[in-house]
Amino acid sequence: MTATGDTGTAEPVCGEVRTCLLQTSLSLTASAAEELLRLREDERVRLSERPNLHAVSPDVLTGVDCRLPTGSGARVRAIGTVAARAVLTEGRVLQATAYFRAAGAGPEQRQPWGHYLVRPGVLEPFGGLPVRAVADGILAGTRQAGELDLGAVSERLLTAVLRHQLLDQRPPFKSRRTRLRWVALRTRDGQAPSIRRFTLAADGLRTVELRVPEEIAPAAVAGLCEDLALHDWLLTTLVRMVERSRPGSADGYAVVTALRPAVDHLLHLWMPRARVAGALSPLWEVLEREPGFTRQWQTLVQRIRDQLALQAIPLPREALTAR
Amino acid sequence: MTDAVFRETAAEPRTQSVPLAHVSLELGHLYMEDFEAGAGRLREHFALVRPWVDAVRASAAGNGKRPRISTCFLIDDYFTRFSSPAELVPLLLAEADRCGLTVDYLARESGCAVADGVQIAAAVEARLVELPPPGSDGSRPPVSETGWLANGERTPGSAGAEAMAGLTTWSPPNETAARRHSVFADVELWDDRDGRRTWSCPFLAAVWQLARLGLLRYRGEPVLRPRPWPDGGFPHDWDALPPLIQLSPSAAPFAAYRTCSVLPSRFLPVEHAVRVVLSQIQTDPDALRQVAERSAREGVPVPDAIADRASYVFYAGP
Numbered sequence: 001m002t003a004t005g006d007t008g009t010a011e012p013v014c015g016e017v018r019t020c021l022l023q024t025s026l027s028l029t030a031s032a033a034e035e036l037l038r039l040r041e042d043e044r045v046r047l048s049e050r051p052n053l054h055a056v057s058p059d060v061l062t063g064v065d066c067r068l069p070t071g072s073g074a075r076v077r078a079i080g081t082v083a084a085r086a087v088l089t090e091g092r093v094l095q096a097t098a099y100f101r102a103a104g105a106g107p108e109q110r111q112p113w114g115h116y117l118v119r120p121g122v123l124e125p126f127g128g129l130p131v132r133a134v135a136d137g138i139l140a141g142t143r144q145a146g147e148l149d150l151g152a153v154s155e156r157l158l159t160a161v162l163r164h165q166l167l168d169q170r171p172p173f174k175s176r177r178t179r180l181r182w183v184a185l186r187t188r189d190g191q192a193p194s195i196r197r198f199t200l201a202a203d204g205l206r207t208v209e210l211r212v213p214e215e216i217a218p219a220a221v222a223g224l225c226e227d228l229a230l231h232d233w234l235l236t237t238l239v240r241m242v243e244r245s246r247p248g249s250a251d252g253y254a255v256v257t258a259l260r261p262a263v264d265h266l267l268h269l270w271m272p273r274a275r276v277a278g279a280l281s282p283l284w285e286v287l288e289r290e291p292g293f294t295r296q297w298q299t300l301v302q303r304i305r306d307q308l309a310l311q312a313i314p315l316p317r318e319a320l321t322a323r
Numbered sequence: 324m325t326d327a328v329f330r331e332t333a334a335e336p337r338t339q340s341v342p343l344a345h346v347s348l349e350l351g352h353l354y355m356e357d358f359e360a361g362a363g364r365l366r367e368h369f370a371l372v373r374p375w376v377d378a379v380r381a382s383a384a385g386n387g388k389r390p391r392i393s394t395c396f397l398i399d400d401y402f403t404r405f406s407s408p409a410e411l412v413p414l415l416l417a418e419a420d421r422c423g424l425t426v427d428y429l430a431r432e433s434g435c436a437v438a439d440g441v442q443i444a445a446a447v448e449a450r451l452v453e454l455p456p457p458g459s460d461g462s463r464p465p466v467s468e469t470g471w472l473a474n475g476e477r478t479p480g481s482a483g484a485e486a487m488a489g490l491t492t493w494s495p496p497n498e499t500a501a502r503r504h505s506v507f508a509d510v511e512l513w514d515d516r517d518g519r520r521t522w523s524c525p526f527l528a529a530v531w532q533l534a535r536l537g538l539l540r541y542r543g544e545p546v547l548r549p550r551p552w553p554d555g556g557f558p559h560d561w562d563a564l565p566p567l568i569q570l571s572p573s574a575a576p577f578a579a580y581r582t583c584s585v586l587p588s589r590f591l592p593v594e595h596a597v598r599v600v601l602s603q604i605q606t607d608p609d610a611l612r613q614v615a616e617r618s619a620r621e622g623v624p625v626p627d628a629i630a631d632r633a634s635y636v637f638y639a640g641p
Contacts, residue, residue, distance in 0.1 A: 042446035042541045043607075048334035061605050063455035063465065081452060081605075082461055098461070110500045113454035114602040114628025118611060152462040 012131055013184045013218040014138050015099030016150040017226050018158050019233040020177040021092070024167040027265065028091030030055070036164050037086050051274050053090050057161075059083040059219075061120055062153050065110070068102070068125070069147045071136025076125050078102065079110055082150065083121030083218075084157045087226055090269050093233065094161060095226050098153035101218045104129055121218060123148075135183040139197075139207045151179065173261040175237045176204055180229040184210040184221045195283045198228070206232055213279065220277040227276050227284075231293055234269055238262060238300050247303070252311045259304050267304070270297050338543045338609030342576035343617060344391035346383050347535040348376065349584035350424055352397045352528070355405035362414055368640065369422035372585045375636045376424060379583050391575035395428040397531060400561040401436060402524070408557035408564045416570070427574035428549050434566020435530040436522050438547045444522045446541060447530050448512060452605045456499050473509040474599045475499040510596040525596035529604070532597060532633050534567075537578030537614055538606040549577045580618045580625050582633045587640040594635055601630040 022028065028036060030053055034045045037057035046056040061081040068076045084098040099121065106124030116124070143149060158177075187193065193216070196209040208228060212221055245258030272294065273284050287293050350372055357364055376394075383390040396415065405411075412429065419426050436444045453465035456476045468477070475498035498505035512526045533539045534547040552568035567577070586594070606629060618625045625632050 040446070040449045041442070042449070044333075044336045044542045046334050046336060048331050050329065050331060054334075061452045062461050063452055064459050064461045065455045065457045066460035079455075110457075112500060112602060112628055112630075114630050117452060117603070117605050118627050118629070120605060120608055146458060146460055149460050149462040152460075156464065 010104030010129065010131055011101060011186055011214070012135055013099065013101045013212070013221045014135070014150070014182065015097055015222055015225060016154050016179060016181045017095050017097040017222070017229045018151070018154045018177055018179050019093060019095045019229045020158065020162075021171050021173075021175045021237070021265075022088065022094045022167065023162055023169050023171045025170045025172060028088065028166070030091075032166055033088045033091050036161060036166050037088060039086070048275065052269075052271055054275060055088045057086040059085050059120065060157065061117075062098075063113070063116070064123070064148060067144075067147045068123070068134050069137030069140070069143050070130065070133040071140055072130065072133040074130050074133050076130060076134060078106070078123040078125045078148070080116045080123035081120055082123070082148075082153050084153050085222070086157055086161050089230055092265055093230055093269065094158065095229060096154040096158035096161065097222050097226055098150045098157070099218060099222045100150075102129055102131075102134060104131075131185065135185060135209070138183050139181060139209060141181065141201075141205060141207070150181070172265055173241065175240070178204045178206065178229065178233045178236060180206040180208060180225060180232065182208040182210065182221075182225045184212040186214045187211045188214065193280055193283055195286050198287060200232075204236075210283070216277060216279060220280065224276050224280045224283065227273065228287070231270065231272055231297075234266060235293060235297060235300075238266060238297070238304075241266075242300055242303060245307070247307050255307055256311045259307055262304055263308070267301055270294070270301075336543050338540055338607060338613070339545055340610075340613045341537045341545045341548070341578050343537050343614065344393045344575035344577075344579040345581070345621075345623060346379065346390060346392045347577065347579035347582045348379055348392055348394045349535070349582065349586070350376065350394050350396050350419065350426060352399075352584065352586055352590065354399045355403040358398075358405060358411055358415075362418060365415060365418040366421065368587075369419050369424055371638050371640050373422045373424060375585045375638060379585075379636070391579070393427045393575040393577055393579065394425060395430060395535065395577065396426045397430050397432055399432045401432040401522075401527065404561060407559045408561060409559045412557045412564075425571055427571045428567060428569055428577050429552075430531070430534075430547075430567045431561060431564060432527055432531075433561075434547055435527040435534070438566040441541045441546050443539065443541070443546055444513075444526060444530055447533065447539075447604060448526070450605050451600075451603050453603055454499050456497070468509075470512050470514065471509055472512055472600060472603060473507065474602075475501070475505060475507050477507075477509065508595060508599050510599050512600075523596075525593050526600060528593060528597045529600035532582060532601060533604070533606065533629075535578060535582045536580075536629065536632055538610045538629065540607045540610050543609075580614065580623060580632065583636065584633070585636045585638065588637040591637055597633070598630045601633065602628060604629065 033055040034047055037045045037055050039057045039060055043058035048054045061083055063081055065079045068078050070076055082098050082100045087095045100123045103122055103124045105128045108126055194211045199207045241262050245255050273281050351368055478496045496507040498507045510525055511523050513520050513522045539546050547567050549567045549569040550565045552570055558564055
């Protein structure tokens with residue numbers, strides 16, 4: 001806890017969310033989404049149809065007993081379970097989040113496994129938790145061998161869902177996966193939540209550091225980060241698609257072909273804060289001011305519509321120049 | 324978001340709660356060979372069980388209030404089929420009564436595999452979260468042997484040793500979190516023969532414990548719920564008997580904060596295996612919370628770990 005003005009306290013919540021296009025030609029309906037995310041027969045998929053179609057799988061747990069990455073090089077062993085869940089938005093964008101809450105302190109000896117299983121999604125350190133060092137370690141992404149691998153947990157779930165027989169493995173366009181790693185330190189004494197950092201790194205990695213009141217459940221923080229990751233993925237994907245369409249090039253047909261999947265599959269997905277917990281909703285406003293996610297999205301959408309409108313004009317270019 | 328105007332029930336599923344007693348006391352868990360041995364065996368069993376039942380009642384009454392205790396009995400109709408309910412159940416109840424014992428609830432073991440059209444055992448198996456040996460960093464799924472569950476790390480397989488060009492040094496299995504020396508256990512959960520899956524006795528007994536602890540749910544609904552069985556005859560076919568019936572109308576609830584089973588000591592290895600299974604099941608978190616809150620409110624908080632809520636009396640017996 002060395003950073004100046006740092007109000008974060010014990011029990012941080014950390015996670016990694018991976019976002020990708022669902023590998024199938026048509027978007028899934030609500031009932032198909034439910035079937036896709038039914039990771040366990042006996043547990044319901046949470047399904048919401050307003051203001052858009054959004055399905056959340058039950059949490060699956062992975063047991064871990066390993067060191068946590070730390071920025072300071074301190075060795076912190078933690079035991080418990082990492083929770084993972086899959087989320088499908090509008091039957092089109094799939095996300096898998098692995099997340100845990102780190103207890104501020106834990107027993108100096110490993111407990112029977114049943115002790116950890118009644119605390120799903122909680123990792124208990126041996127002794128005290130150097131909160132700042134662990135937060136830095138997780139965000140830095142310089143994981144040493146044998147340290148907790150959150151990415152592997154989310155990737156494994158994503159891969160498992162993508163292998164489902166419901167999917168025809170024929171995505172309507174090419175896109176890349178993005179990864180967003182996040183740490184939420186806790187605020188106390190009624191301090192409002194805040195977003196400290198949102199970093200775009202190369203190779204599709206984003207990192208987010210938050211301050212969130214203690215009473216906000218880890219799943220709600222994961223929900224906010226899924227929302228941020230979803231919209232960041234949409235922006236990233238749409239930017240690439242527009243780039244690839246080469247607007248202004250001579251081949252109008254190619255531009256239409258390249259941009260059409262955006263209209264069919266992406267443009268209706270933009271809906272920041274659709275399900276973000278009320279208390280966390282103001283964090284979006286920060287990103288809307290700087291860098292202005294929605295502003296960039298609208299500009300791109302307008303650009304796509306203009307391109308398509310241009311191509312729809314029946315007059316051939318030759319006719320215009322011949323006059 | 325609890326004060327929201329707009330709600331979608333499918334987005335916020337509820338988990339139904341079940342009524343709970345203080346103790347679920349199992350008076351026996353008998354197999355068909357026990358019944359085959361005749362009424363004398365049953366009489367002997369109940370006579371041996373009786374003092375321990377009194378002891379359990381006395382110890383549960385420790386906190387001053389009158390404890391809610393329900394009794395149950397499990398009949399194996401899963402591994403072998405013998406006789407019929409019409410023949411056996413009245414005999415069983417009469418012998419219990421002769422020893423001053425009342426069986427409040429009667430269950431069929433096959434109900435722990437499938438009940439009311441729900442594949443309970445399969446659903447519970449999908450909730451297993453294997454304990455991680457030290458060094459598990461999440462990068463690999465647990466080293467599962469399909470259909471088996473251990474309380475630690477197994478001895479590396481012989482196939483692996485062959486691959487290492489004749490290196491056959493043996494390394495011991497290792498109980499995770501052992502107290503210095505390992506008591507390693509590897510539990511068979513099921514086998515598949517002739518295209519049919521048969522769940523093992525310890526696995527079904529673990530499901531039975533979860534039911535008695537009020538922790539079994541299927542999509543939020545309790546499963547293996549007792550059905551009232553008004554005085555009257557019993558069917559001639561085991562399948563015609565509901566998986567769990569309530570014989571005494573005024574009995575305390577079937578499920579309870581804690582369980583106690585009075586069993587002959589030959590069940591000890593089975594019940595050790597049950598603990599191995601129970602300690603690696605992730606139960607429905609809402610059901611878990613309901614039990615924890617209510618027991619705490621009554622001043623009889625439950626132990627954290629599920630396996631620690633089950634207790635046993637092993638008597639030297641047949």
